[in-house]
Amino acid sequence: MTFTIPIENGDAVKIAEAESQRTLYPYVTGTSIVAIKYKDGVLMASDMGGSYGSTLRYKNIERMKAIGKHSLLGASGEISDFQEILRYLDELTLNDNMWDDGNSLGPKEIHNYLTRVMYNRRNKFNPLWNTLVLGGVKNGKSYLGMVSMIGVSFEDDHVATGFGNHLARPILRDEWHADLSFEDGVKLLEKCMRVLLYRDRSAINKLQIAKITEEGVTVSQPYSLKTFWEFSSFHNPTASAEGSW
Amino acid sequence: MDLNLDAPHSMGTTIIGVTYNGGVVLGADSRTSTGMYVANRASDKITQLTDNVYVCRSGSAADSQVVSDYVRYFLHQHTIQQGQPATVKVSANLIRMLAYNNKNMLQTGLIVGGWDKYEGGKIYGIPLGGTVVEQPFAIGGSGSSYLYGFFDQAWKEDMTKEEAEQLVVKAVSLAIARDGASGGVVRTVIINSEGVTRNFYPGDKLQLWHEELEPQNSLLDILNAAGPEPMAM
Numbered sequence: 001m002t003f004t005i006p007i008e009n010g011d012a013v014k015i016a017e018a019e020s021q022r023t024l025y026p027y028v029t030g031t032s033i034v035a036i037k038y039k040d041g042v043l044m045a046s047d048m049g050g051s052y053g054s055t056l057r058y059k060n061i062e063r064m065k066a067i068g069k070h071s072l073l074g075a076s077g078e079i080s081d082f083q084e085i086l087r088y089l090d091e092l093t094l095n096d097n098m099w100d101d102g103n104s105l106g107p108k109e110i111h112n113y114l115t116r117v118m119y120n121r122r123n124k125f126n127p128l129w130n131t132l133v134l135g136g137v138k139n140g141k142s143y144l145g146m147v148s149m150i151g152v153s154f155e156d157d158h159v160a161t162g163f164g165n166h167l168a169r170p171i172l173r174d175e176w177h178a179d180l181s182f183e184d185g186v187k188l189l190e191k192c193m194r195v196l197l198y199r200d201r202s203a204i205n206k207l208q209i210a211k212i213t214e215e216g217v218t219v220s221q222p223y224s225l226k227t228f229w230e231f232s233s234f235h236n237p238t239a240s241a242e243g244s245w
Numbered sequence: 246m247d248l249n250l251d252a253p254h255s256m257g258t259t260i261i262g263v264t265y266n267g268g269v270v271l272g273a274d275s276r277t278s279t280g281m282y283v284a285n286r287a288s289d290k291i292t293q294l295t296d297n298v299y300v301c302r303s304g305s306a307a308d309s310q311v312v313s314d315y316v317r318y319f320l321h322q323h324t325i326q327q328g329q330p331a332t333v334k335v336s337a338n339l340i341r342m343l344a345y346n347n348k349n350m351l352q353t354g355l356i357v358g359g360w361d362k363y364e365g366g367k368i369y370g371i372p373l374g375g376t377v378v379e380q381p382f383a384i385g386g387s388g389s390s391y392l393y394g395f396f397d398q399a400w401k402e403d404m405t406k407e408e409a410e411q412l413v414v415k416a417v418s419l420a421i422a423r424d425g426a427s428g429g430v431v432r433t434v435i436i437n438s439e440g441v442t443r444n445f446y447p448g449d450k451l452q453l454w455h456e457e458l459e460p461q462n463s464l465l466d467i468l469n470a471a472g473p474e475p476m477a478m
Contacts, residue, residue, distance in 0.1 A: 027374030028376045052372060055393070058380075061378065080375040
């Protein structure tokens with residue numbers, strides 16, 4: 001049994017030390033993030049849900065946060081681990097600012113840092129249970145990348161996590177093209193988010209869309225999407241086959 | 246039937262924290278169970294951390310007690326260093342620190358509520374895993390499963406102190422009616438700029454719900470009161 005008193009930011013109190021220190025399973029989780037590059041930068045969408053197993057327990061969680069001036073981080077997976085990552089990034093950006101040399105960390109650097117953190121935790125069999133999406137713009141160049149909980153890291157023109165991989169990416173592969181306008185970008189993301197709302201059990205109808213451009217980061221207010229249910233075959237699907245579904 | 250008296254003490258529990266215009270109301274049931282046996286039917290699950298911040302405890306009785314003991318200790322030192330009362334946010338973050346860093350070993354869900362001069366009344370939910378969520382109201386414990394729908398319908402912003410307390414008492418009482426792991430009395434703690442008020446609502450003073458009957462002293466009273474044919478079909 002070890003007990004360490006908290007010293008500044010470093011060691012927090014460990015009530016007991018077990019030999020197997022590993023995160024086994026997530027508790028409060030966020031679902032998909034979808035993000036695309038567009039004409040002026042990057043657009044990212046996420047819903048505001050925090051699921052607790054099958055219960056849609058929290059409906060006001062912001063899963064996208066601005067990092068410094070140039071980047072936006074979106075996370076799916078365990079929310080407590082995402083909150084811890086934000087603390088790490090706070091420390092990183094604070095120390096970077098203290099150099100006071102006019103430099104600031106860009107999305108490429110943040111993505112690299114996160115990749116190192118995630119991969120190292122994976123090696124210790126104690127992963128941060130998240131899939132992270134990092135988007136940003138610096139010096140006119142757009143950047144969009146992703147890191148998974150096992151440290152798989154890459155950049156692309158469009159990314160999605162969780163269910164988004166299966167439902168959103170095919171849409172993006174088909175309909176994304178370079179130099180999308182803001183309006184077309186938002187409509188494309190909303191198309192993806194609507195499909196996720198129909199087909200992902202852990203999705204809720206309350207989402208935000210974030211935009212990063214050279215000017216900075218803005219996260220929209222929360223809003224809901226209209227859904228369509230008026231297919232004729234939805235009205236009486238079992239008319240010719242009672243008991244079927 | 247296996248009583249399993251060696252099972253760890255767990256507070257099945259219903260815990261609630263609600264903000265109103267001026268402060269917060271915390272509420273909880275009073276049942277602590279050891280397996281199927283009710284080890285304590287009058288526990289106090291709303292625990293003081295500082296003069297102005299309290300925490301509702303659920304899950305493992307031992308884990309929640311030790312976490313709140315550590316945080317009370319840290320907050321005491323923090324208050325001395327600051328020279329003024331600790332804020333609700335700091336209290337919640339200290340709980341988070343312990344809950345997150347010991348997530349593999351702890352099994353406790355907590356609701357931190359209090360009043361400070363900077364932010365007024367605030368409620369923070371800290372479920373398993375150590376996520377911190379600031380909310381206008383929070384529910385937790387096994388009994389809370391039965392209250393999601395109730396709160397979706399009954400909650401509104403800017404309630405008065407009386408409305409808020411009545412909502413909390415009603416909610417805990419409804420949860421007790423359906424959750425075997427919750428029971429006993431309803432305790433509430435109201436925290437605002439003026440201070441802290443503790444209230445106690447014994448089980449037999451609560452409103453009756455569906456298929457619940459008015460408690461009697463004995464069948465004999467019913468027989469005697471009813472008249473000549475009470476046993477007839």
